[in-house]
Amino acid sequence: MKTSLKNKWVLVTGASSGFGAATARAFGAEGANVILGARRVDRLAQVADETKKAGAASVHFHGLDVTTTPSTNAFADWVRGLTPKIDVLINNAGGAHGADTVANGRDEDWEAMVQVNLLGLMRVTRAILPLMVGNPGSSILNIGSIAGRVAYEGGSVYCGVKAAELQITKSLRLELCGTGVRVGTIDPGFAETEFSMVRFKGDKGRSDKVYEGTEPLTAEDIAETLVWCASRPPHVCIDELLIKCTDQAAIHKVHRRTAKA
Numbered sequence: 001m002k003t004s005l006k007n008k009w010v011l012v013t014g015a016s017s018g019f020g021a022a023t024a025r026a027f028g029a030e031g032a033n034v035i036l037g038a039r040r041v042d043r044l045a046q047v048a049d050e051t052k053k054a055g056a057a058s059v060h061f062h063g064l065d066v067t068t069t070p071s072t073n074a075f076a077d078w079v080r081g082l083t084p085k086i087d088v089l090i091n092n093a094g095g096a097h098g099a100d101t102v103a104n105g106r107d108e109d110w111e112a113m114v115q116v117n118l119l120g121l122m123r124v125t126r127a128i129l130p131l132m133v134g135n136p137g138s139s140i141l142n143i144g145s146i147a148g149r150v151a152y153e154g155g156s157v158y159c160g161v162k163a164a165e166l167q168i169t170k171s172l173r174l175e176l177c178g179t180g181v182r183v184g185t186i187d188p189g190f191a192e193t194e195f196s197m198v199r200f201k202g203d204k205g206r207s208d209k210v211y212e213g214t215e216p217l218t219a220e221d222i223a224e225t226l227v228w229c230a231s232r233p234p235h236v237c238i239d240e241l242l243i244k245c246t247d248q249a250a251i252h253k254v255h256r257r258t259a260k261a
């Protein structure tokens, strides 16, 4: 039977756009107390407003840069001032920087991807875990990617950090066995958000090409999936979930409709 998310405390990182913003609104619609973190606080204010209008019991937001321990720990201190317990932690902050081959890769892109997707997830989880252990039935949902399961050209570091995310999720699942805290990874295929604009540094032509002729996943598709995972009964843990648009049968097998002349 579905577990109600009404009045539950839900923390979403990377809540200023894409999956994170849609997830905040979706948990808001379930009547949860929603906590938002990201670097762009002006965007968080807008998402907070939408989340409140969707029906959230309460909404709170604060600047968060998961690439530094002081910012993450300051965020966690602020969270502790709001609530002594977190019911759902969604580690969503992340993204790709560049799509260069190993031979042409740039240090700054590699470092940015390792910091946000890998170390960022570790920092947030370490800081928030004390609010979850002792709260059986709570859920940690990490956002991985199809890229963590299948490598592609130009994806070496992004595929690498998402593969690390999968293994970190599995380690944490083992470490928390017996506490009642659930841990899982939700691994989407391509979805149209700000992801490709960030990856290609604002090159809209290149970004649009990723989705050309397809019907990609939307942020709302992922948000609904996260709500479903978190609302399973406490004895059910969704360990791993791979979700792709119907047009993406595999990383290198994507159906594209050609535009009619």
Ligand code: NDP
Binding pocket: 013, 014, 015, 016, 017, 018, 019, 020, 037, 038, 039, 040, 041, 043, 064, 065, 066, 067, 092, 093, 094, 095, 096, 116, 143, 144, 145, 146, 187, 188, 189, 190, 191, 192, 193, 194, 195, 196, 198
């Ligand atoms: P978006 O670019 O729309 O969202 C990324 C979010 O991460 C933003 O809210 C951004 O906020 C936040 N973020 C980035 N860097 C930091 C940081 N240092 N500290 C805190 N927050 C940060 O992309 P998506 O919604 O698509 O991406 C969300 C997650 O989903 C990522 O982990 C991505 O790797 C993953 N993913 C995406 C897929 C896709 O095709 N779209 C498919 C599979 C996985 P801000 O800039 O304000 O800090």
Ligand code: 8X3
Binding pocket: 144, 145, 146, 147, 155, 188, 189, 190, 191
């Ligand atoms: C994003 C999906 O296929 O662009 O994680 O790497 S993909």
